[in-house]
Amino acid sequence: xxxxxxxxxxxxxxxxxxxxxxxxxxxxxxxxxxxxxxxxxxxxxxxxxxxxxxxxxxxxxxxxxxxxxxxxxxxxxxxxxxxxxxxxxxxxxxxxxxxxxxxxxxxxxxxxxxxxxxxxxxxxxxxxxxxxxxxxxxxxxxxxxxxxxxxxxxxxxxxxxxxxxxxxxxxxxxxxxxxxxxxxxxxxxxxxxxxxxxxxxxxxxxxxxxxxxxxxxxxxxxxxxxxxxxxxxxxxxxxxxxxxxxxxxxxxxxxxxxxxxxxxxxxxxxxxxxxxxxxxxxxxxxxxxxxxxxxxxxxxxxxxxxxxxxxxxxxxxxxxxxxxxxxxxxxxxxxxxxxxxxxxxxxxxxxxxxxxxxxxxxxxxxxxxxxxxxxxxxxxxxxxxxxxxxxxxxxxxxxxxxxxxxxxxxxxxxxxxxxxxxxxxxxxxxxxxxxxxxxxxxxxxxxxxxxxxxxxxxxxxxxxxxxxxxxxxxxxxxxxxxxxxxxxxxxxxxxxxxxxxxxxxxxxxxxxxxxxxxxxxxxxxxxxxxxxxxxxxxxxxxxx
Amino acid sequence: xxxxxxxxxxxxxxxxxxxxxxxxxxxxxxxxxxxxxxxxxxxxxxxxxxxxxxxxxxxxxxxxxxxxxxxxxxxxxxxxxxxxxxxxxxxxxxxxxxxxxxxxxxxxxxxxxxxxxxxxxxxxxxxxxxxxxxxxxxxxxxxxxxxxxxxxxxxxxxxxxxxxxxxxxxxxxxxxxxxxxxxxxx
Numbered sequence: 001x002x003x004x005x006x007x008x009x010x011x012x013x014x015x016x017x018x019x020x021x022x023x024x025x026x027x028x029x030x031x032x033x034x035x036x037x038x039x040x041x042x043x044x045x046x047x048x049x050x051x052x053x054x055x056x057x058x059x060x061x062x063x064x065x066x067x068x069x070x071x072x073x074x075x076x077x078x079x080x081x082x083x084x085x086x087x088x089x090x091x092x093x094x095x096x097x098x099x100x101x102x103x104x105x106x107x108x109x110x111x112x113x114x115x116x117x118x119x120x121x122x123x124x125x126x127x128x129x130x131x132x133x134x135x136x137x138x139x140x141x142x143x144x145x146x147x148x149x150x151x152x153x154x155x156x157x158x159x160x161x162x163x164x165x166x167x168x169x170x171x172x173x174x175x176x177x178x179x180x181x182x183x184x185x186x187x188x189x190x191x192x193x194x195x196x197x198x199x200x201x202x203x204x205x206x207x208x209x210x211x212x213x214x215x216x217x218x219x220x221x222x223x224x225x226x227x228x229x230x231x232x233x234x235x236x237x238x239x240x241x242x243x244x245x246x247x248x249x250x251x252x253x254x255x256x257x258x259x260x261x262x263x264x265x266x267x268x269x270x271x272x273x274x275x276x277x278x279x280x281x282x283x284x285x286x287x288x289x290x291x292x293x294x295x296x297x298x299x300x301x302x303x304x305x306x307x308x309x310x311x312x313x314x315x316x317x318x319x320x321x322x323x324x325x326x327x328x329x330x331x332x333x334x335x336x337x338x339x340x341x342x343x344x345x346x347x348x349x350x351x352x353x354x355x356x357x358x359x360x361x362x363x364x365x366x367x368x369x370x371x372x373x374x375x376x377x378x379x380x381x382x383x384x385x386x387x388x389x390x391x392x393x394x395x396x397x398x399x400x401x402x403x404x405x406x407x408x409x410x411x412x413x414x415x416x417x418x419x420x421x422x423x424x425x426x427x428x429x430x431x432x433x434x435x436x437x438x439x440x441x442x443x444x445x446x447x448x449x450x451x452x453x454x455x456x457x458x459x460x461x462x463x464x465x466x467x468x469x470x471x472x473x474x475x476x477x478x479x480x481x482x483x484x485x486x487x488x489x490x491x492x493x494x495x496x497x498x499x500x501x502x503x504x505x506x507x508x509x510x511x512x513x514x515x516x517x518x519x520x521x522x523x524x525x526x527x528x529x530x531x532x533x534x535x536x537x538x539x540x541x542x543x544x
Numbered sequence: 545x546x547x548x549x550x551x552x553x554x555x556x557x558x559x560x561x562x563x564x565x566x567x568x569x570x571x572x573x574x575x576x577x578x579x580x581x582x583x584x585x586x587x588x589x590x591x592x593x594x595x596x597x598x599x600x601x602x603x604x605x606x607x608x609x610x611x612x613x614x615x616x617x618x619x620x621x622x623x624x625x626x627x628x629x630x631x632x633x634x635x636x637x638x639x640x641x642x643x644x645x646x647x648x649x650x651x652x653x654x655x656x657x658x659x660x661x662x663x664x665x666x667x668x669x670x671x672x673x674x675x676x677x678x679x680x681x682x683x684x685x686x687x688x689x690x691x692x693x694x695x696x697x698x699x700x701x702x703x704x705x706x707x708x709x710x711x712x713x714x715x716x717x718x719x720x721x722x723x724x725x726x727x728x729x730x
Contacts, residue, residue: 078609135614161616189616270624294620299708321705323678344611345705346657347618376611403611431612456609 010036020045039063046070047451047476049087049111050501053531054095065104066130067092071111073479073525074429075454077135080481080523082505084538090117091536097124105130112136118143122150129181130156140165141190148174155208156184166192173198182206186213188237188268196222204229213237216270224253231259235289237268245275254279267291267317274302284309288336291317293343304329314338319345320354320376327359331366339372344403354403357384364391372397399429427452440464444471454479462489469496477527488517490524494544501533502526504542625707635710641669641687641718652713657706665689669718676702682721691716 014037017023027037043066046052057064071087089111096103103125113136121128128151141164147157148171173195175182182202187194194217203209203226212233214223220243227233243250253276263283272295287310292298296319298306303318304326313334320342322330330337340363342355357380364370364387371394380402389395425447434440440460443453445468452475461484472478487504494502505523515521533543640647648668655661662673674685681700682688689701693712701709701716 075609077614078612079615080609135616161614163616270620294617294624296621296624296705296707299705343617344613345621347611347613347621376613401611429612431610457607 007032007036011040014040018043042066043105044068048527048529049089049092050531050534051476051527051529054092056530057092058095058099058101062099063102064096065102066107067096067103067105068107068109069111070109073454073477074110074452075456075479075481076110080456081525082507082538082540084112085505085541086534086536086538087111088117088536089113090120093117093121093124101125102127104128105132107132107134108136109134110136112138113143114138115140115143115146119146122146127153129153130158132156132158132160133162134160135162137163141167141171141192144187145171145174148172148179149176152176152179153181154179155181157182158184158186158211159189160186162189164190166190168192170195170198172202175202177205180205181208183208184211184235185209186211186237188213188215188239188270190215190217193217200225200229207232209233211235211265213268214239216240220253221249224249224256227253227256227260231256232262233260234262235265235267236260236263238266239268240271241269241276242271242273243276245273250276250279258282261286263287265289265291267294269295269298272297274298277302277306280306281309285311288312289315291315293317293319293341295319296321296345300326308333310334312336315340317341317343319343321345322355322359324355324359324362327355328362328366331362334367336369337363337367338369339397340367340370341374342376343374344376354378357381360384361387361391364388368392369394371395374399376401376403378403425450428454430455430458432457434458434460437461437464437467441467444468450474451476452478455481455483457482459484461485462492465489466493466496469493472497472500472526473528475528477525479523479525480521481523483520485521485524486517487515487519487521490521491517491544493526499528499530500526501529502544503537504544506540506542635713637691637713637715639665639668639716639718641671642720642723644669650716652710658702658709661701662689665716665718671718673718678703684721686721687718688721689716690719 010033014023014026017026020043023037023041027034038060039062041061042063044057044061044064045068046057047070049069049071057067069089069092071089072081072085075081076085087110089108093106097120103121104127106121106128107130113133118139121131123146131147131151131154139162144157144164147154175198179202183206185202194215196218199218200222203212209230210233212226212230212235214226214237216239218226218239220240223238223240227236243253257279260283264286266280266283266287266289269292274297277298284306290307290310290313292303300321300323303322307313307316307326307329311333314336316330316334316337316339318341322342327342330340342359344354346354355375355377357377360373360375360377360380361384368391370392373395374397377400380400385400426449428443428447428450430443430453437460439458440455441464444450444464450471456479460480465480465485466489490502490504494500503525504521505525507522537543635653636649636651638647638649650664650668652661655664658676662676665671666673669687671687672685673687673689674682676682681702690698691701691709691713692715693699694714698717704712
């Protein structure tokens with residue numbers, strides 16, 4: 001029956017399908033649905049930028065307005081991927097500019113973004129509204145200046161944890177006086193000075209500004225003036241919060257803060273004088289999200305005082321300086337907590353009071369709605385984990401890392417679902433774990449929904465790699481480094497599976513002609529692709 | 545996590561159990577020397593009292609990408625540490641040891657963390673202070689390091705974050721272990 005609906009009706013129905021998996025499923029039903037879906041798809045998500053090419057993207061989805069792209073493998077976060085491995089956004093922007101795509105939104109993660117790309121982006125898409133860059137690199141504040149100058153309808157500029165070369169930017173002054181559309185501005189990761197007067201004027205004329213995250217270079221009196229102009233803010237990232245508590249500025253700040261009753265999310269405090277913290281007490285009661293993981297200056301005692309007032313907290317990111325006792329306070333205060341991340345404050349020493357399984361067990365007992373966890377701790381026990389799982393049945397994201405200093409321990413990341421937890425697993429990260437190939441085979445067999453597997457320093461070899469080669473076409477990618485796979489094993493896999501790119505990544509000094517088949521491979525990254533070996537691979541990457 | 549894994553002997557599923565611990569071990573610790581190069585000095589002097597519950601003070605971790613924290617985050621935190629370090633110039637404090645005929649003076653700004661400081665004190669006074677734990681302090685060791693803080697109270701070294709310790713420490717006293725027992729128990 002549905003085949004006889006006019007396409008306009010199908011299109012209207014599809015407009016209610018917003019998730020990518022749903023849309024992908026709809027497009028597989030029949031040719032007519034495939035066509036209606038592809039012409040109506042506005043948001044495209046590409047989890048691996050080398051799985052498909054920009055030209056194919058544009059020809060299949062000509063009406064795309066929002067593109068999300070991810071580049072480097074996840075382990076690039078931990079310096080395991082060489083600097084110029086790849087992940088360049090320029091070809092995508094170039095292709096869309098040529099294809100006259102009406103691009104409005106670009107969200108990138110772990111990609112290399114040059115100033116040239118940003119300039120091309122800024123000049124090619126007149127309706128461009130939103131740029132979100134997470135964990136990217138390759139650009140400078142000059143690229144930001146191009147965006148500010150040319151994107152007349154810019155609503156969102158969100159820079160999260162990027163490596164940006166700071167050219168003493170006047171980039172903020174490049175927003176023309178006519179720009180009043182900003183609703184979200186996040187430049188917390190920028191290391192340099194900003195033109196504070198330009199910032200104040202920008203904030204004053206953008207009446208829709210809801211989210212503002214400042215870097216450390218915005219001085220206290222500017223913060224106070226900005227907040228006075230924008231009591232409607234919902235999300236604030238305070239960079240510098242080191243006022244002189246005796247000063248007039250601090251007095252003004254205290255008064256202004258009380259009026260900021262819309263703030264629900266607070267972060268930053270990169271530079272803090274703990275004696276100024278009482279100024280935020282009035283808004284604590286409204287907070288649902290608090291990120292103090294970049295504020296080692298806030299000691300456990302002050303942290304606890306603050307948290308006591310945050311009874312509605314749903315998300316908390318914090319350093320392990322909070323200690324088990326501090327986590328106990330969180331457990332008894334934040335009954336609505338859903339997401340907790342406890343980061344290490346001391347990477348190599350055991351100087352600080354860190355957290356143990358006690359803190360986590362306390363949290364699980366006090367916060368039954370906990371569904372997302374990242375926990376770096378000194379020690380953990382299986383018994384504690386069982387207790388945690390019993391107390392909190394709703395985990396969708398679970399990451400645990402024991403910092404045991406003499407011997408590194410396993411890092412696992414797994415979404416937990418009621419009962420069937422391994423079957424729902426989409427991503428798994430394994431380090432220094434396992435006894436034999438059976439471990440990896442078990443994971444590959446049991447985790448039906450596995451999309452990404454990354455393994456380092458574990459004794460899995462060719463047997464594990466080659467047992468179920470078809471599995472890799474159902475996954476986005478597999479990373480194996482410092483394991484037991486050999487060059488010969490990788491070659492075999494590549495020959496068997498032509499639709500996989502099997503990349504061997506060699507550190508430069510090790511590259512000496514083609515290695516022997518029996519030689520162990522230091523780093524291997526494989527992923528499914530429709531476009532064959534990539535043309536931008538550097539010479540230390542060998543695609544088999 | 546609640547559904548236990550059935551241990552079928554044929555499949556040897558125990559080998560594939562997802563658990564926290566070293567490969568090939570149940571409770572005991574195993575050297576993974578190919579991955580971790582330890583700072584010899586600290587592991588020899590401080591390993592003696594290490595048991596399963598207490599971790600030995602860290603050798604410098606030389607494993608690439610460990611702990612798994614983004615470099616952005618590491619850089620930001622280390623920058624802030626440097627900043628607060630350079631704020632105060634040279635912090636010389638007197639150090640006394642029970643039974644020693646005269647005091648010494650050290651610059652605590654020179655040290656980056658507690659293990660560094662403790663190693664230096666142990667060398668200077670030829671004593672052993674063992675490993676710190678939040679619950680037991682330096683229980684079991686011959687000596688324990690204590691300090692006088694800004695309020696004039698005598699505190700056990702190791703309880704507060706390092707940076708806080710550096711700014712609040714007025715003088716150090718290496719106490720006999722038997723006397724320090726009271727301080728260790730909270």
